[in-house]
Amino acid sequence: MAAPSAHQVPGRVVALHQVVCLLGRFPALAGADLVVDAGEVVHLEGPNGAGKSTLLRLCAGLVGVSSGRAEVLGCDLAADRRAVRRRVGFLGHASGLYDELSVADNVRFAARAARAPAGSDERALARLGLGGRLARLGVARLSAGQRRRAALAAVVARQPELWLLDEPHAGLDAAGRDLLDELVAEAAAAGATVLFASHELDRAAGVATRRVRVAGGRVAGSPGTGPAATVPSATVPAATVPDATVPAATVPAATVPDATVPAATVPDATVPAATVPAATTRPTPAAATPVGSTPGRVEERLRVP
Amino acid sequence: MSAPAPALPSPAPTRARRGPTPIRVLGLATVAALAATTWLALVASPADVNQRDAVRLLYLHVPTAWLAMYLSFAVTTLASALYLWPRTRSRFWDITAGASAEIGIVFIGLTLAIGSIWGRTTWGVWWTWDARLTSTAVLFVTYLGYLAVRRIPSDTEVRSRRAAVVALVAFVNVPLVHKSVEWWRGLHQPASILDERRLLDPQITGLMAATLLVAVVAFTLLYAWLLVHRFRLGWLEQRAEDEGLALALAERRAEASAADASPTPLGVGPEPSAS
Amino acid sequence: MFRDAVLVAAKDLRIEARSRVAASQVLPFGFLVLIVFAFALDADRTGLAGVAAGLFWVAVVFSAVLAVQRSFAVEAGGGGDALRLSGLDGGGIFLGKAAAIAVQLLALEAVLGLATVVLYGVDVRAAGVLLATGLLATTGIAAAGTVYGVLAMGHRVRDTLLPLLALPVLAPVVLAAARSTEAALGVTTAGGGPWLRLLAVFAAVYLAVGLVAFGPLLEEA
Numbered sequence: 162m163a164a165p166s167a168h169q170v171p172g173r174v175v176a177l178h179q180v181v182c183l184l185g186r187f188p189a190l191a192g193a194d195l196v197v198d199a200g201e202v203v204h205l206e207g208p209n210g211a212g213k214s215t216l217l218r219l220c221a222g223l224v225g226v227s228s229g230r231a232e233v234l235g236c237d238l239a240a241d242r243r244a245v246r247r248r249v250g251f252l253g254h255a256s257g258l259y260d261e262l263s264v265a266d267n268v269r270f271a272a273r274a275a276r277a278p279a280g281s282d283e284r285a286l287a288r289l290g291l292g293g294r295l296a297r298l299g300v301a302r303l304s305a306g307q308r309r310r311a312a313l314a315a316v317v318a319r320q321p322e323l324w325l326l327d328e329p330h331a332g333l334d335a336a337g338r339d340l341l342d343e344l345v346a347e348a349a350a351a352g353a354t355v356l357f358a359s360h361e362l363d364r365a366a367g368v369a370t371r372r373v374r375v376a377g378g379r380v381a382g383s384p385g386t387g388p389a390a391t392v393p394s395a396t397v398p399a400a401t402v403p404d405a406t407v408p409a410a411t412v413p414a415a416t417v418p419d420a421t422v423p424a425a426t427v428p429d430a431t432v433p434a435a436t437v438p439a440a441t442t443r444p445t446p447a448a449a450t451p452v453g454s455t456p457g458r459v460e461e462r463l464r465v466p
Numbered sequence: 467m468s469a470p471a472p473a474l475p476s477p478a479p480t481r482a483r484r485g486p487t488p489i490r491v492l493g494l495a496t497v498a499a500l501a502a503t504t505w506l507a508l509v510a511s512p513a514d515v516n517q518r519d520a521v522r523l524l525y526l527h528v529p530t531a532w533l534a535m536y537l538s539f540a541v542t543t544l545a546s547a548l549y550l551w552p553r554t555r556s557r558f559w560d561i562t563a564g565a566s567a568e569i570g571i572v573f574i575g576l577t578l579a580i581g582s583i584w585g586r587t588t589w590g591v592w593w594t595w596d597a598r599l600t601s602t603a604v605l606f607v608t609y610l611g612y613l614a615v616r617r618i619p620s621d622t623e624v625r626s627r628r629a630a631v632v633a634l635v636a637f638v639n640v641p642l643v644h645k646s647v648e649w650w651r652g653l654h655q656p657a658s659i660l661d662e663r664r665l666l667d668p669q670i671t672g673l674m675a676a677t678l679l680v681a682v683v684a685f686t687l688l689y690a691w692l693l694v695h696r697f698r699l700g701w702l703e704q705r706a707e708d709e710g711l712a713l714a715l716a717e718r719r720a721e722a723s724a725a726d727a728s729p730t731p732l733g734v735g736p737e738p739s740a741s
Numbered sequence: 742m743f744r745d746a747v748l749v750a751a752k753d754l755r756i757e758a759r760s761r762v763a764a765s766q767v768l769p770f771g772f773l774v775l776i777v778f779a780f781a782l783d784a785d786r787t788g789l790a791g792v793a794a795g796l797f798w799v800a801v802v803f804s805a806v807l808a809v810q811r812s813f814a815v816e817a818g819g820g821g822d823a824l825r826l827s828g829l830d831g832g833g834i835f836l837g838k839a840a841a842i843a844v845q846l847l848a849l850e851a852v853l854g855l856a857t858v859v860l861y862g863v864d865v866r867a868a869g870v871l872l873a874t875g876l877l878a879t880t881g882i883a884a885a886g887t888v889y890g891v892l893a894m895g896h897r898v899r900d901t902l903l904p905l906l907a908l909p910v911l912a913p914v915v916l917a918a919a920r921s922t923e924a925a926l927g928v929t930t931a932g933g934g935p936w937l938r939l940l941a942v943f944a945a946v947y948l949a950v951g952l953v954a955f956g957p958l959l960e961e962a
Binding site for chain 3: 221223225242243246247248249251253254255256257258259260261262263266270271273274275299300
Binding site for chain 2: 183184192225379
């Protein structure tokens with residue numbers, strides 16, 4: 162059954178349906194489903210090697226889709242993944258900068274390439290504390306943390322519609338991390354969408370509107386944080402499938418494993434059943450809930466693999 | 467939860483080894499044609515007035531040249547184009563392109579070697595820088611590059627696409643090389659002894675012409691037979707890879723259950739004992 | 742697309758201005774090739790002036806391979822994704838990179854040309870033909886080099902693969918450029934006309950190939 166196309170639902174930024182992504186022979190993503198609407202701040206968490214980085218790279222159009230449907234910002238990634246790149250800002254593990262150029266030159270190149278308005282590179286540099294002497298320094302001479310800031314400045318300067326940040330807090334000092342959280346919040350408030358992967362659950366919870374768990378190359382249902390547990394009634398019609406979902410909503414996090422394990426073994430035939438009701442209930446809460454309100458949507462988006 | 471290794475579908479072993487009937491017929495026809503060629507070339511056809519028995523190399527040289535320079539690389543180019551064209555994209559073309567190029571390289575090498583031997587026996591030189599030989603040598607190296615690209619350790623899709631592009635660009639390069647070398651050698655009026663046109667196209671009539679024709683047909687059949695078998699090899703390799711993929715997908719998904727079975731607050735990686 | 746090309750060319754030339762690799766390594770290499778040829782060909786007996794045109798172009802083409810390798814090596818730093826993430830148009834990137842390489846090559850040729858005149862003792866008769874040869878040949882070399890550079894980019898074997906792929910393709914350019922240069926130097930009486938035409942065709946073909954193929958090839962790197 163076809164996943165709802167991004168064209169049919171305006172405001173849908175990311176729509177992944179059973180996406181398989183091969184890195185060489187290895188299936189980094191083995192059937193991932195994810196739907197993200199505009200203005201959301203989604204936190205991807207999961208064990209090392211789960212596929213979070215690949216998911217982000219997929220949304221940036223950097224890796225190809227082997228099977229499944231993937232649409233980002235209305236662009237079909239299987240058909241042409243280059244089209245989306247101008248509109249996203251990607252912060253990966255590597256800096257994505259030219260070592261021989263200065264910070265200012267790098268940020269300017271990134272901004273101009275994205276056709277960002279003039280002066281956005283200056284503002285971004287100033288915002289990230291890289292003005293003045295630092296801006297003229299070659300990237301190769303910077304410390305790791307400064308390089309992260311520079312890469313972040315490049316993303317900010319592009320003013321992208323979709324922010325893809327892979328462990329953005331890593332390498333930044335405390336001030337830098339706070340700054341990052343501010344930037345993310347500002348971006349979301351301005352209507353951009355942010356997807357980030359992080360192992361810092363506490364810090365991420367403060368800024369994210371939704372938490373999604375990635376494991377084994379797939380996006381699993383996430384139990385969410387504490388407050389999420391208080392929305393059972395909205396959940397029941399959405400995920401009609403296993404009783405496992407109801408306990409997930411009401412049981413404290415510690416017993417989540419029991420709820421998730423049977424969910425993982427539910428045969429694929431039930432997936433459509435779970436998806437259809439979810440689709441009908443989704444648009445309403447999405448429209449009604451402003452950015453920043455955490456609890457409700459976590460449960461509704463519970464999709465059993 | 468590790469699945470047992472998937473059993474390969476097994477047709478009757480003899481058939482799998484030697485191929486279906488039409489292929490075997492092709493093989494037999496090839497052997498027959500080659501036998502006929504050998505007899506005609508070595509025994510039945512007359513020796514040339516000037517070159518004596520050395521002219522028999524003609525029957526080897528011309529077919530291999532035809533095969534190498536035209537047929538096999540034309541097939542490679544065509545297959546590469548079909549592979550890149552979205553509507554006809556299929557692994558079939560990619561494997562065909564590679565198989566044909568491999569056979570082509572072998573035959574080009576043979577062409578150059580035989581031509582060289584022939585030159586040595588007839589005119590006393592191993593090599594001359596005339597247009598045809600030079601173009602052939604450049605073609606040889608160009609397609610060596612193509613085969614090198616096919617061997618790059620990389621994702622199969624990526625590698626196939628790159629190789630296809632290289633093949634097409636190589637094809638574009640052929641007329642450029644050919645024209646330039648021709649003009650170049652045109653500037654140097656060939657010495658009459660080494661006038662290759664006179665020697666490569668001696669008066670070929672009657673039995674010699676017939677022998678040549680049989681030789682060309684025989685080698686074409688040989689090419690087809692080699693192509694089919696090399697293709698089958700590539701196809702089976704591809705199938706083995708695909709089945710490995712299904713296994714890998716299953717294992718990857720199993721990581722999820724193992725990880726969910728015991729998540730820690732900081733999301734540590736899957737247990738080593740993940741099934 | 743041209744905006745993107747200018748952006749990329751400016752970026753590449755700025756990198757070169759900062760790191761000066763082409764000036765400090767590739768140019769001396771070309772110089773060395775000329776000198777080593779003189780050693781190999783026994784400068785006294787052989788008429789170096791007669792073969793100077795050919796040797797010059799061999800030196801240029803070898804140096805060009807290095808220049809192309811360098812151009813794509815800078816992309817590999819920082820994870821290798823900078824160019825792709827920029828979101829620039831593939832054809833634009835191709836033109837930009839080829840233009841930057843061409844500029845560096847032209848500078849190289851100017852210096853090596855002077856060196857050839859001095860070291861090998863040649864006279865320049867038809868400067869116009871020389872200039873045309875230089876421009877056309879450089880365009881072709883830069884275009885073809887950029888196409889193969891992106892093919893080889895990102896692989897561990899790229900340094901050995903690039904010469905293997907590029908040199909058979911550049912062989913006609915060496916041929917035509919050398920003959921044309923000889924005509925300009927008055928070494929042969931034949932005109933440079935047909936050779937210049939061939940160089941123009943080569944350049945046009947590889948520019949077209951690059952515009953079409955570079956974008957998709959960059960994706961695969």
